[in-house]
Amino acid sequence: MQQASDKSVIISEILDPRTKNLLSMSKISDYVLSNELVSMALAMVAEDRQINDVLEELFAEEGNEMHIRQTDLYLREGEELSFYEILLRAQQRREIVIGYRFANAERAVINPPAKSERRRWSLKDAFVVIAEKDE
Template identity: 35%
Template sequence: TIHNSARDKISPDLIRINKPSRLTSEKNAIIGWNWRVTSIVKELDNYVPPGSELVIISDKKDGELIIKEESDAFRNQTVRFIFGDTTDRRFLEKINPGQFDHIVILCYSDDLDPQKADAKTLVTLLHLRDIAEKSRFRFSIVSEMMDVRNRNLAEIARADDFIISNKLISQVISQISENKFLNQIFQELFSPVGWEIYLKPVSDYVLSGKEMNFYTVIEAGRQKNECVIGYRIMTYANDSSKGYGIKINPDKDKVLTFNESDRLIVIGKE
């Protein structure tokens, strides 16, 4: 929020309210398998644009049958299954990961202990990163980890993000136990309808290449009925010492200059 006494710090001439670009269908992949797969697929169906495709790649022998049993429930995406060894470099090259917009790597936590499951995930992640660099593919990777101690290894492998499932769940439960009213906020943010957290192009809000303070950015979000809570400088996307370019609740007086590739972190509705 901006107090009335600070409104003179806003630079209206730097605000550019563009309509968001029309959503296009996506082609995504889930590599790996555990009991969460079907829930994740159902949840993704609520978010992806119509006409999207999801490919599940795993060495789960009855995986295709499990997915087929759920396929009638999908509205926005078609789902198909590819069987194979997800740690095999040649197999991963054969499926052509460059065709995907986003890739999720799941741990084989149903059948392996946390360390072996994480090791398998890291092998897949390293192969995908190397394939992407050598072929100049551009896709995001989110990796699931079981043991928080393997976090540094995931950072070295440069996942765009990683989720430590058990820790995430325990942290949410812990916060709700301390403040039961947070449950309503989590339900709202995690629901496919209503308010959610988004990474959106800076160019939809303000002019790039111009100096401005964060008051101006907040005002641009307000004019779109959104709340800007931070930003991501993509130059530092792979730099852990810079927090991967992410800044939440920044100093509103700090002078910023955004590039076209940078993103704003907003709470809003699609």
Template identity: 80%
Template sequence: MALAMVAEDRQINDVLEELFAEEGNEMQIRPADLYLREEEEMNFYEIILRARQRKEIVIGYRLESAERAIINPPAKDMRRRWSSKDVFVVIAEKE
């Protein structure tokens, strides 16, 4: 699948190289309280902006009540009340 993505878009190649490199960024799970306060109402775009201040890229989330994460959520402009028990999937510098 990754090869097909690279064939379609050369910029994706740069992203994949970064993710698979020994040093650099990696996918991580971060607690919601790094980006918001308990029960704060925000949309996904606003979460992305807050993560950008930390030099991170949010690509998805998993709600406390859900079994699976949602990557690249379709309704990014939908406002919701987030819980501190929700988590975000981010691309961030390796720790």
């Protein structure tokens, strides 16, 4: 039971942004500031109405979702490819790669700036993908 507890991630929903200060004193590992998310979504739609279609697709019960995919779905070990080439391979699978996470990195890189730069990928890396729900 203790092992499961040590590996658990607690995510809290925060409605009042002033509550964020209290989180630093607790053992809550992450939070969602839901009112802020709604405000950001409204601002994006106000700026460009077409964003609403994208948001509806991502937040719909059925349809596309964000996934973390292993690189072996798109390449072979040590293969040297640009991010654009990875995008084309994902497109053949009816997926959209929006970023990656190197095996030794803590955080993913979303919308990488040097998309045409070729690099040697590892099978331990991962891609952040928008794709239909896994069955």
